[in-house]
Amino acid sequence: MSSPPLLEVDRLVMHYVTEKGEVSAVEDVSFSLKKGEALGLVGESGCGKTSIAMSLLRLQADNAVFKSGEIRLNGENLLALPEDEMRRHRWKDIAMVFQGAMNAWNPVYRVGDQIREALDLHFRPRLSDAEVTERISRLFEMVGLNPAMANRYPHEFSGGMRQRAIIAMALSCDPSIIIADEPTTALDVIVQDQILQELKKIQEELGMAIIYISHDIAVIAEVTDTIGIMYAGKLVELGPTVEVFARPKHPYAYLLLSSTPSVTGPRRKLAPLEGEPPNLLNPPTGCRFHPRCPYATERCSIDEPPMEVVGDGHQVACWNWQEVPVTISQEARP
Amino acid sequence: MTRYVVRRLAQMVLLFVVFLTVTWFLLYALPGDIVKQKFATNPNIPPEARQVAIERLGLDKPVLIQFRDYMINFFQLDFGLSFNQYPRKVSDIIAERLPRTIVLFLTALVSYYYAGFLAGKYLAWRRGKRGEMVVTIGGVGLYTVFYPWFALMAIWLFAAELGWLPISKFLNPDEWRNAPFTANQVFIRLFMTVLAVSVFMAAVVLLANRIRDHRPRTFAKLGGVALGVVLFIWYWWGTAGGALMRPYAGDIAEHLILPVAVLTAVNFAGIMLLTRSSMLETMREDFILTARAKGLSERAVRDRHAARTALLPVTTSLVLAVATVIDGGILTETVFSWPGMGEVLVTSVSNEDIPLALASFSFIGIMALVGHFLVDILYGVLDPRIRVGG
Numbered sequence: 188m189s190s191p192p193l194l195e196v197d198r199l200v201m202h203y204v205t206e207k208g209e210v211s212a213v214e215d216v217s218f219s220l221k222k223g224e225a226l227g228l229v230g231e232s233g234c235g236k237t238s239i240a241m242s243l244l245r246l247q248a249d250n251a252v253f254k255s256g257e258i259r260l261n262g263e264n265l266l267a268l269p270e271d272e273m274r275r276h277r278w279k280d281i282a283m284v285f286q287g288a289m290n291a292w293n294p295v296y297r298v299g300d301q302i303r304e305a306l307d308l309h310f311r312p313r314l315s316d317a318e319v320t321e322r323i324s325r326l327f328e329m330v331g332l333n334p335a336m337a338n339r340y341p342h343e344f345s346g347g348m349r350q351r352a353i354i355a356m357a358l359s360c361d362p363s364i365i366i367a368d369e370p371t372t373a374l375d376v377i378v379q380d381q382i383l384q385e386l387k388k389i390q391e392e393l394g395m396a397i398i399y400i401s402h403d404i405a406v407i408a409e410v411t412d413t414i415g416i417m418y419a420g421k422l423v424e425l426g427p428t429v430e431v432f433a434r435p436k437h438p439y440a441y442l443l444l445s446s447t448p449s450v451t452g453p454r455r456k457l458a459p460l461e462g463e464p465p466n467l468l469n470p471p472t473g474c475r476f477h478p479r480c481p482y483a484t485e486r487c488s489i490d491e492p493p494m495e496v497v498g499d500g501h502q503v504a505c506w507n508w509q510e511v512p513v514t515i516s517q518e519a520r521p
Numbered sequence: 522m523t524r525y526v527v528r529r530l531a532q533m534v535l536l537f538v539v540f541l542t543v544t545w546f547l548l549y550a551l552p553g554d555i556v557k558q559k560f561a562t563n564p565n566i567p568p569e570a571r572q573v574a575i576e577r578l579g580l581d582k583p584v585l586i587q588f589r590d591y592m593i594n595f596f597q598l599d600f601g602l603s604f605n606q607y608p609r610k611v612s613d614i615i616a617e618r619l620p621r622t623i624v625l626f627l628t629a630l631v632s633y634y635y636a637g638f639l640a641g642k643y644l645a646w647r648r649g650k651r652g653e654m655v656v657t658i659g660g661v662g663l664y665t666v667f668y669p670w671f672a673l674m675a676i677w678l679f680a681a682e683l684g685w686l687p688i689s690k691f692l693n694p695d696e697w698r699n700a701p702f703t704a705n706q707v708f709i710r711l712f713m714t715v716l717a718v719s720v721f722m723a724a725v726v727l728l729a730n731r732i733r734d735h736r737p738r739t740f741a742k743l744g745g746v747a748l749g750v751v752l753f754i755w756y757w758w759g760t761a762g763g764a765l766m767r768p769y770a771g772d773i774a775e776h777l778i779l780p781v782a783v784l785t786a787v788n789f790a791g792i793m794l795l796t797r798s799s800m801l802e803t804m805r806e807d808f809i810l811t812a813r814a815k816g817l818s819e820r821a822v823r824d825r826h827a828a829r830t831a832l833l834p835v836t837t838s839l840v841l842a843v844a845t846v847i848d849g850g851i852l853t854e855t856v857f858s859w860p861g862m863g864e865v866l867v868t869s870v871s872n873e874d875i876p877l878a879l880a881s882f883s884f885i886g887i888m889a890l891v892g893h894f895l896v897d898i899l900y901g902v903l904d905p906r907i908r909v910g911g
Contacts, residue, residue, distance in 0.1 A: 282814070319735070
């Protein structure tokens with residue numbers, strides 16, 4: 188607990204400027220990441236997870252505007268860096284395993300050459316051909332691929348192999364942080380599990396920090412130490428994974444867990460989460476979840492709840508968190 | 522791969538026979554009595570020679586026999602005699618015109634494709650900036666301009682007023698009076714040296730792609746291209762034959778500048794818009810994001826990832842356009858007094874010079890077939906996904 192944070196996202200506000208107005212995609216989000224920590228961000232589609240991931244690499248869309256806040260890597264504010272300095276941090280410090288990893292490879296170049304591109308860019312002095320080949324072979328072995336595959340083109344890989352190769356590429360420059368944005372969404376369940384387990388093993392071996400982003404809370408639960416629940420551009424609950432799963436404090440987290448079936452726990456009736464996430468062009472006043480929240484009071488529609496510490500490293504943004512029952516949690520545990 | 526090539530070649534031959542048959546019957550079905558019109562009452566041919574000519578051309582035989590004879594002769598590379606320039610051989614007329622047309626239009630084609638590709642790449646990258654509007658409006662403006670007028674204005678300005686470039690024709694007759702070569706020899710030599718160098722470069726690049734290590738591969742490619750250029754210079758400056766012919770080649774090159782420039786100005790916008798849309802599509806792909814996330818500079822992302830992949834449709838259109846090079850362009854050839862295949866095609870059809878028209882159309886057909894075949898092969902080289910197994 189004492190090591191200083193590697194990455195701090197401090198009250199980040201990012202909007203998308205569109206013709207219809209500003210979309211409040213990331214609103215006052217703060218979290219930090221320590222060396223070797225595995226953090227998960229969960230939420231429905233469009234809640235701002237990927238916006239945050241892209242902001243960390245400063246690869247946000249052209250119409251995105253950072254309204255306020257900082258992203259600090261080892262104390263240095265990335266949002267204030269000129270573009271060419273930012274480029275040096277990409278992949279070297281923060282690498283990414285992409286959501287659409289199936290298409291993350293350029294179809295016209297060999298996989299090994301695409302990994303090499305990153306190595307050539309970030310290693311000074313440049314690695315020799317032999318060193319590059321050796322490094323790529325080692326990376327491929329690490330992710331469970333035959334090193335000879337490095338001379339193949341992406342279309343000769345299966346979906347799972349492509350994803351493994353993407354992980355190898357993400358590891359290639361020894362980054363201190365890897366962002367895994369829906370790393371396994373496009374894969375079948377068995378391959379999904381294998382890859383997640385391997386990614387976790389590698390991450391622990393190399394002592395990297397990792398940020399998992401997923402809409403699938405079950406995927407995240409297995410591999411993270413800390414979990415953040417996002418709703419409509421806001422981080423509504425943040426805490427140790429075990430704690431959040433056992434005792435979710437935010438009504439949204441509670442309902443999300445209630446709507447997820449448990450494989451190992453006793454049978455129970457699933458409680459669907461009613462309604463839809465709000466339009467972020469015109470977000471609800473007060474707490475953004477109040478129109479869908481069964482525990483909402485009048486205050487919730489007027490005042491925005493701040494993050495409140497409710498346990499060891501466990502924070503929640505809700506006025507009425509004490510109202511949320513603790514009962515389903517036992518069953519909802521993965 | 523070999524099996525694929527053989528199968529494709531067989532298909533091409535079959536398709537060509539069908540094409541030739543249809544063209545033959547279409548041309549012979551033209552209204553009017555060719556025998557009477559061209560020979561039986563032709564005052565330019567002495568009466569006693571008329572019957573000889575008709576028999577020599579086989580025009581007294583039944584149509585199907587004529588067709589059979591034509592096909593047999595065609596595949597023995599005998600394209601017959603011209604009706605209007607009787608008894609000149611069709612192959613002689615085409616051999617005279619073809620090199621001029623190929624040199625002019627191929628140069629123009631390469632030039633406007635290259636210009637269009639560069640402009641399109643720039644446009645896609647600077648989308649929404651002010652430069653985009655200037656280039657788009659300028660390019661499309663030229664694309665839609667009335668071409669003969671534009672060409673005449675260019676001749677007037679650069680040749681007549683400024684006197685920088687020759688006004689017309691493909692050579693300066695004064696300089697050629699005692700020339701030891703015919704113009705066609707020079708055209709063919711120019712074409713062959715450029716072709717040889719291009720083939721050499723392409724072969725080196727293809728072979729180099731097999732090298733697995735990155736740096737030797739890049740080195741081999743660049744070295745091959747440089748060596749090709751050196752070979753070209755060595756031929757024209759270093760060897761006795763090349764040096765002797767060089768002033769004449771230079772004269773032709775000077776005459777090429779204006780038509781090539783005009784064709785480029787008028788045609789690059791189409792390629793530009795094609796490249797632009799292809800680039801914009803590519804830039805939405807995930808792998809562009811990967812390239813950026815790796816920390817590549819915008820330029821590297823654009824040239825190495827976006828443009829390389831966006832090249833595919835442009836290449837297709839280029840190779841198919843090569844097929845049209847041999848029919849030249851009647852407008853260009855007329856305005857610049859450049860007697861080539863375009864003129865042959867138009868006059869042979871309008872004057873019912875059937876053997877000449879047939880042979881000209883056949884060459885275009887062959888070029889189109891070869892062009893499509895080359896596109897398929899090139900696609901495999903450019904896009905490993907389409908590479909054919911076996």
